[in-house]
Amino acid sequence: MGKQKVLKTCLVGALVCSLGIGLATTAHAQSVDTEYDLIELNRDKNQNLIIDSSFENGRQHWKTTGQGTFTDYPECAATGLWCGLLPANTNNACVYQVIQVKPNTEYVAKAKILLASSEASAFFNVKTPDVSTLINNAEVVVTCTPEQAWQYQDIELIFNTGNYSEIAICAMKWTDNTSDAIYRGQVYVDDVSLVEKNPSAAQQYDIVWADDFNGHELDTTQWGYELGCVRGVEQEHYVNDKENVYLENGKLVLKATDRPVEDQYINPRGNRKVIYNSGSVRTHGKKEFLYGRIEMKAKLPKGQGVFPAFWTLGSDFVLDGDINSQQGYGWARCGEIDIMELIGQAGDNSYGNRTVYQTAHTDNNRVTETKLAGTAYTIGENFNNEYHVFGIDWSPNKIEWYVDDEIVQSVDYSHLPIAQKALNRPQYIQMNLAMGGNWPGDVGTGLAGTEFDIDYVYYGQNASQKAAAKAYYETAPHMTGLQNITMVEGEIPDLLKNISVTEGYHVDFSIDDEYMFQSHGGRTECSLRCKGKDDAATLATLPAGKYNIHYTAIPDEVEFETDQWDSSLLVPLAEKEYKFDRKTMILTIVKAE
Template sequence: MKKSLKTKLCVLFCFVASLMLFPVIVEAQTNLIQNSDFELGDVAWDSRNKGEVTSEQSYGTGRYSGVLSPKALSGNFANGYIGQVVRIEPNTNYTVSAFAKTDTEGAEGYFTARWFDNDQQGEIVTDVNGGAVDQTVNSTEWRKYQFSFNSGNHTKVLIQLVKWSESEKTKKSNIFIDNVEMYKDNEQNSDKDEKPRDDTAYNLVWRDDFDQASLNLNDWGYELGSIRGHEQQHYVSNSENVFLRDGNLVLRATDRPAEKQYNNPRNEERRVIYNSGSVRTHGKKEFLYGKLEIRAKLPKGQGVFPAFWTLGSDFCLDGKIAGEQGRGWPTTGEIDVMELVGDSQEGSYANRTVYQTIHYGENSNHFGKYSGNGTAYSISNGNFSDDFHTFAIDWYEGKISWLVDGVVVRTVDYSDDELASKIFNKPQYAQLNLAMGGAWPGPAGTGLAGTEFMIDYISYSRNDVQKEQADRYYAVSPRLNGVKDVTITEGEVPDLLSGVSTNLSDYHVDYSIDDEQMFDDSGNGNTNVSLLVAGKANREKIATLPVGRYNIHYSAIPNDLNYASYVDRKTVVLTIEPKKPETESVPPTTEKKEEPQTKDSPNNDKRPETKHDKNNIDSTKSSSLKKGDDLVGSKHSGTNKVGSRSILPKTNALNNGQMPVIGVIFVVLIGLYSSKIKN
């Protein structure tokens, strides 16, 4: 049956209308948190120990928020929560966020989640990296906190704000929460004012998973000896203190033998009783803007002092590089991505807290606007030694954010400080170390041999904005060209600047040589690394260096160096080989060599072998060798020495330029025969 035009138009109208409505339907967002802004009072919210709804504070245009007040106590301990149980789908990704604040400087609460299967509070939820989702609420201004997780085989989760502390400031504080949201991934409301972080935009630049047989010395070097402060460890490169195990870099403290122990040269009251490890990427890998991250398990114990930090690439390594070729601390700038100061008590504040700090200054004093003013981040329970956690900085030109387990715990916008901008808007290198004791942590405890700082990986990635910012720096900064490993012979004085240059006319190149790779801790006391050659002005000293391997630190430096200058630094290897053994010559023989006479050899003279016979052959061989070639028969090849009779070709009359008479007669006869045939 034919449909009328009116019917067709009606159907078409409905179809078009459905198309217009369809996007609205598929883009509709579902916040899984009920009464998320507390405007309905405590509806859908559960609490314990005085978790309340208050009208004293509210984020945005509302009137109410959730609060944990000073009444949230259990005995003499701050203890309480306000939360909501949410049904979830198995094996699904979720993102949770809220705005929170405290009214007391130094007070802390936690925005977190626990599994709630079978209507029972379970373990703390972990993120995709295996770290707890806990967010420390310590800001006195409203701030957004956010975490993500995968539900695995769970069906319920408790989203909550928690007070759990013995701190007097926390006990006396109010901690507020508002605008709580929870979405399945890819369902976040695009109309929100807050733009979610897009970690997928980061492109990996470099990563070390430590899954090789030994530390990659193309990327890493060692810090050795007693270096800083009042610390009680001696850094060594021993395989028991720095090694790879099961895909982890391990820095381990061990007892320093009693005969090698000594008093700290900067504090005679502190005895250096441990060996430990410290590694760095100086001169090999540098980082400018981007996300620099490690995943690590930290140690615990009285005075343990692990750190993940960066220093300016132009650092002079505490005197191992000539001072005029770079800068000292703190004008290079220091970013402490993670520091922990342990103590002997299980689950103590010290063992579950890490610090985030920067240091910088125009001279030896670090008096920058943001210098030394660090912050602390604590996990809610346990120790940082119980499991692996991630620690990172997300660095932009003028701004650094610190992250623990993927969550921002501190941000410094240093763009308003000219001094900080001149120092930190330049490349830095990474360092990992395990110190024992110090001015800050105090004396190290005894019996801590075997303490380990384990690093699963270190990675460096950048997004497009960070890459563009870094490219702008490198477009106008000095770059070293022609730098490569060098091999010389003992006693030589090479021109180490031959073929090495920089791209800027008002810069010059120089170098320093140290003996890190020759480090020997077999002696007693404070064995250390030394600056051996402080630049081209001291190049004659290269001739005095013994056979071995050394660091050459090349620097491209301005003719007028100051704290704001750009410097490029590259570290390569100088190998000094032993002198080649001189070619052995065979003395001329005075005896006549008896050889049998035959009728066919009337001209077989009894000639002595002359010096020309053998020595000329040997000298020809020697003159064709190039620097670095192995001599045939040297101790490297395991064969006989040059000049011994066993490897020289036998000398005969042809070798002496003398043709036997019978040969001449034969040639003449052939010639006559050929002439006869032609005629």
């Protein structure tokens, strides 16, 4: 992807909220000058919708029924090592993949199919996702002459999807007889493809927000720091030190360094020692995103237990306790989209260093978690060898994940109410370099200097995504009059003065001490220092310094329930679909004269 200067001008409206020093404002028009354009996806080049079409990339997207299976027996595949297999002496075998398609649209499905004898036959067809019903008689009966036996044939099927938005492309054999040629025959399938017959023009995306990291230091009007020991049994301590989070040569660098021995400690959630410092940054309270393409270009680290991530969380997330639990949603009711995660392994070119994962998490008050995708995508070399692009294309009820120009996973959650409540709402972006943890296991030693190098992060939208976001915000709360505040130590000012909010909502706040964080001293952390207007007396006890004040617009009719993980906390009723508005400002406390 060559560099090119691209000027993107668009109406942002309430879709991306921009907070600067002083008053918080909503930008109405914004010109975004970017170093690159969004990568052109293969979908926009009439992409093959079948994922892992030649069965070489783990076969996680393929399904089977009956005795259908896969094989890497020598010289059986048309290309590569693997292919689908419908074994001999079986009357029910199917290899298939479920794909999302456009209704009432013509598609062309192709496959290479080999029959082991001239008496055998098989079916190449289009069925409902549960492979129970043929769609619009879309089926080819595959037979062969004696000369074609043990030879791959090119099979083509042109069909219309009718009213279906999800279909299964199947290679199968089926017979009630246990002695006929179909039963006795052996069938191989490889190189399956599905493309739209007459594709429409490529979607046009406007880049409405971007950071190319071409400045001298991290832009803290857009990014904040996650600090301390936060998740799982990881072995890094997130800090805001310049050696761990910095800009260099047009890149954002998150670097792991050795944590001084005197500052190392045992992770309180397990028995691993925290031995590294590292970096984690996020746009929480400063930028939020709803529908569109969120894309990063980065070079990922390698090594045992390295754990870089590019992900989003709901903009109303209560930050693992740094915001009052009654002022937003906890994990994973807030929604989480893991755009990219890598679990490094020892050994150059190991599977872990060549594989990235795509997942979304949702739940209903931590009781009924609904995990979406959870798939892996592997390439032939370390992701550390060069820069790659990672992104999602997110629309209401649908997320597509891509690596470079390939769409590697697609999820439709229109049938999952829990996922809709958690994911069809604004999110913020986060990037971090974890070291070790429950998933990657113990981190390796000697990994100081490990880097997660990020070239850019872009956010773009097409017309339908802009319209969907606009529709959401039309019924969402909006706060005005927010500003950075200075107060005198020991006083109790009205921190809600001059703030207005949409009718039917009220505003409250939480204050944390991110700016007071010290990286040295053992297990240091950022913490909630004031829980809101009902805790205003605490303001008088805060020492002079700089703080985050997180303002949240909360529905007047909000109901609460007990948090399932901590019975001392009340949280908004998870079954309700409340809308919040969250903005972060700066509170400065000066010493009394």
